Amino acid sequence: MNDDLKRYSRQILFAPIGEAGQERLRASRVLLCGCGALGTVIAETLTRAGVGHLRIVDRDFVDLSNLQRQVLFDELDVEERLPKVIAASQKLKAINHQVTLEPIVADIDHTNILEFARGVDLILDGTDNFEIRFLINDASLETGIPWIYAGCLGSHGQFMTIFPNQSACLRCLMDQVPDPGTTQTCDTAGILGPTVSILASFQCVEALKILTGHADEIEPMLTIIDIWQTTFRRMSLADLRDRADCPACQHGERLWLSGRAGSQTTVLCGRNAVQVSPSERKTLDLDQLAERLATAGEIQANPFLLRFRLTNSETELTIFRDGRAIVQGTDDAAVAKGLYARYVGN
């Protein structure tokens, strides 16, 4: 065993992986969408396992409420208001320098997801909302890249691995994003750290199978767990693709990838916050914006973002260089859009 592989010796001893599997893993490239609860566990696990190239994309910054379950962040990251991918990559570099890390501070949307997916072998879902999962599903079908979905809430979670145009896709299972107000969120149901860790670990096992040449051992199943009740169910999706007459994988519809579905505002799960995205990408001059906003409230800035708290208000805008803003203190998309227009402009 050469020196580069020694750190993986215990993993190599696991027969299905072996040295050949480890080499395949080292040659592999992964896109991780989202670097929150699921994402940080996935990023750490795959970095320790020795994936070759890890591209991590996330739009958000580290918040105190993240620390309970987002395992790569600490109090200093909160103090510095670092973007999550920047804080995460600093930790990941110290864990395994052999992994090529590509942190990208960006909001994944229909205009950029194919670029982020370019050249990767696998897409992992570390996101926290349906819209982006349907977008990933479209991108997967379009590119032929497999992806691994997981969702969790409270003490329960679900995951499935999707091989585009071979197995059932997310739209075979659910045709549309739920209507507003029809599903529980982290605000109402909360989330346990171990729920996330277990779900993300299952995603990583599926990823290891794919990336080490054992994709054929993945069964077409939706797995549902509840860690509080200690239950584990597996639902067969074996012939769902053939039966579902899915508009996406049978008829080529790409509602989210074409931009026909999806919104410019996203309510952030559990944060009393809304993200507002400009209709077109722009590059903001944050210094200039800071000067402009200085008379209207308190400003805190770093090279990646600007934080603006309105005078005598609990409302706060975190404005990113690409024009996005996270409006904290409301879960009303219209209010958030109004504040954005007022302080950032259209």
Next chain:
Amino acid sequence: MPRIHFTPHLKNHLDCPPQDVTAATLREALEIVFQANPRLRSYLLDDQGHLRKHVTAFIDSTPINDRVNLSDDVSRAKEVYLLQALSGG
């Protein structure tokens, strides 16, 4: 006689323990459940009585065929499982 199970996070917010029902179709089975728990209806079905887009039903671990009329046969099933998609992560 199938036993109707609900996704765990529904159980956290509505009183919907597993329930044994005698029914020929999924719709008949659900109507029996709704009699005891009317609030469940709007969680699972839309205004037209179709299964909501983000809800999936499995009969003995296999997805149902008819999401509109809910005509799938449950008379010999052991379990019906109603699942709602989860957004968190």
